[in-house]
Amino acid sequence: MKKIIVINKPSHWGLDIPGVDVISPRRYLSDSGFSKLRNVRVFNLSNDYAYQTRGYYVSLLAEARGHKVVPSVKNILDLRERALVKSVSDDLDDLIQKSLKRIRSQEFVLSIYFGQNISIQYARLAKELHKLFQAPFLRARFVHNGRKWEVFSIRTIPFKEVPEHHLPYLENFAIEYFKRKRYDLARPGKYIYDLAILVNPDETSPPSNKKALAAFEEAASKLGCYVEFITKEDYNRIGEFDALLIRETTAVNHHTYRMARRAQSEGLAVLDSPDSILKCANKVYLTELLRNAKIPTPKTLVLLSDNPRDADSLGFPCVLKLPDSSFSQGVVKVNSKEEFKDKVKEMLKASDLLIAQEFMPTDYDWRVGILNNEVLFVCRYYMASGHWQIYNWNSKKKSEVEGNFDIIEPADAPVQVLEIALKATRLIGNGLYGVDIKELDGKPFVIEINDNPNIDAGVEDGLLKEEIYRKIVLFLLEQINGSALKQLPDDKGRNKKLKNSLF
Template structure:
């Protein structure tokens, strides 16, 4: 995908950057060369983004032409609503306090150039603001009120408003931005789409190991994708792609959800899509969803501060308590007495007004059925860790002990297991899910539905091998081809 910098006057941008052409806003808006161009990144550095100004129309029409603008029109609109400090999430609020705490004055002006700050101590804050509102040039005004720093204003800054002493830094930040992970490469003739895969190299228990990620990359390229791996600092680049595959553990109050939300808003094909994250990340929602669709699950109570004793009466002991956003056996505990129940429930209810209590129904292993687009994809038996009631046993020193696993061809899986897994996945959505189930003879119960299931080399792929990765990438290709057909009508 080629890139252009759009300015009101060519003299506004004297920087020569390989692979980046400088175009005036008027030329971009009116010349057929740009009207009909495809796969174009548009870096909008116009002097104003006011409603229906030239700069406004550059971002607006870039979206209409299928180009990838920075800033997008939605970012421009979002920034108009950013006067209130409530627009920021807690993570950035904390960063503001830490970053500005050493400052002695009651006001501070921070300019952010392509996600970078001239003041090194504010680098993380600058990147966080850029990730939340991806615009090439941002200016944030902070004031100290009471006992904390607050955002007074936040918005795009025009090139003409950049202090002369900042220009060299701005140009260097632009060079770094265009070069970082954007090294020009020979595009294969077969490449039709751009796929971003979001990962976190520092994650201790990622949903896909390194060899699986390589297998995904190869499968995607074989199907005509150009593939690029992103991390959380690449939020500003999301709109440059056709599809986003999240291979980092997802959560709602987390950058993974923000990536998914933004990608969906920009029309990308997304796995995991934001609605699936919202639904599957909360076990309270899942419990109610299974009940609504009459999908069997262990006996379940929605626990709150006023009905803790009810769990003892209706579920007996032992029983299981689950934090709504628990993952990987974390936040899931077994209690053996009313005293333990009260203590554990009180602790959990400090973090969430509702939690889940379920009957304890032990099995030798849990089924995990991978479901893609409403169809079973793979199936595994995950056995309980030695001398433990869960698949994963976590020690107090951080040690992790996992049970063994067995991967089966889906045709060898009991029909009832597959049927219940598919029902549960379809209730959540149409993407990629891992459904955990327990089997008691012909009776099968859903434990949970994961929106971000493990697909690891050497585990889930033991039966299908490369075909597993190809099937998942083919899902993206089908969705993109369908979108292309609909847009051409």
């Protein structure tokens, strides 16, 4: 990837950074040759990023040209948002207090160059601020309000304002920065796109097992993608990629949502999209959404902390759910009014709202996988041995934590199950979803919609095999560019068939 530093006076740069071209904003904006370049990374070090200045237009036109640019226009605008700066104080409060506890003055200024500071004691704070505000040079101003330290402002630093005695450090930071970044490596010629797959190596029950992740990597590679598995620590690297596939359990108040949102704002194709995470992760939202769309669900009550209703209308046993529960965690069955009151009181300590739902005993739940408003797979998940849920996290036998499953042809599944699944997901979007459905006396009831459904080797891929991974990657590539599929390598004619069937 070609790397370009844009700075007001290139002759004043004076730093030796291998493999980097240094040019002026005027040249970048006026030389039509730059608009024709592809696979370019631009580092905008202009003196001023104010609206409609040359610095602002460097980032704006870089994005229009399809160049990866730091800072992006969104980053530039974020730096002006006082509310966002205040949220930084809240999010990083412990780190700020710990880092600045030895400062005796009432004000402190931290200079950040490529995510680092010249003093090691502020290294972590500098790194975290750089993750949030993707600009090469930042100046964070802190004030002490008499009780604790707060972020007063965060601004970019024009190169001309970098103190001379900081320049040797800045040069070392820059060399290290460009050296360690993935985009500093030569991308093999067969790859057209960069795909990041977000995983959590420590997750007990991830949405894709290791074999499935390997299958995603293989499918993407065949379709012209360089694949890199990333973790939450790579938040500040999102802009390096063309697409993000999340294969970690998602939640709203969580790094998965923040990374999805960041990726979307950087123009990446994202699966799951932040909108899907936001809508599917909260059962209170889904309850209202499905009810208004007149989609059958078990009888459901929303319980408020200041008015926890009883469950007489649901009968006993009934089920209590935390709004953001997943994989059967945060979900309990209560068998009496007394147990209901005790559990509600306990669970309301974690959330102001709860879901109480009619208990529907069945031997299995349907899971319908949907991609781009088409059925991708159909599974029957059976209840764990001796348990009322698919997962029994309290089981002492590992073999009995999960129930068995059947993967079946969509054509063999009940039509009413498929229809209600498609109707439900159309309320959310056109991404990848897993709809959990119970069927009683031939009538389907939607239990929930999952934005991050399991795609495990040996389970959900039981019928489609490698094709399921190809379809998901193809969907992402279509989001990058409407004409992207025209560039894909033909794998023995199968691409053409898949393109026609999907798109």
